[in-house]
Amino acid sequence: MSQPQRKSAEATKPKTQEAIALLRADHRLVASLFEQYESAKTATKKKALVAQICMELTVHAQIEEEIFYPKVKKALKDKELVPEAVVEHATLKDLIAQIEDVEPDGEMYDAKVKVLSEYVKHHVKEEQTEIFPKVKDTKLDLVALGEELAQRKEELLSKLK
Template structure:
């Protein structure tokens, strides 16, 4: 699978989980906790493969200052979602109204980021890289993602 298809599928999966989370009420404590755990795992794996593999390849292939700007903006959006909003949400009681608000902010941030990547960065990547390069990147990313998901699963078991 090529890199763009893999990343787009990840975006769709996380959007669906965030949409499901947004539909929950403060009474759905267990459901909220389960969804949040899935979202955190998926986001962490996704952002890691982007930051370790896709973004560096995109930056290296880039030709214009706009390409570098796209790269740095994407990195900052990851930092905002992964280092600020997600940990805040994870530390919020699932039965509170604050949880609903923070979940909505995370959803909006992730959707904005995914939309920008799909409309701008991925289109640009298709111009900068060949189909063979994108396929090779995708295979590398699939392997790394599987490793990460396995690692996160064993970490969760150890913590439980």
């Protein structure tokens, strides 16, 4: 039997998540921010959402590149999946640079956000369907890795906020 969810307790004091749960939660958060963007009506709201999306994506990509990807590459003896993911991150950063700190000024801005969202969806799908299942079959300590990711994430976010 599964334990009942204790959402309120979780909100006040987040418990440590294993690495994959942490990364998946980041993916879900960003997906929901993109959804909110779709229905946002004002430039102010759009700008605020884009600022949060860019911040979350930047930090997420950085903790993957600094901590998660190198460990995964080594554990899987991978020469393909991780390098491709790193190249995709570079494209994500290009797209982010095109909308970060830019005033939402109409259809081209919306188009850039849309393309970023589609690209993120593609990248996330590859991580979740190709990388994560393989990682689960390794001996990597995902709880320790989760702690390391969470710590670095907090550090990076505190600098940006």
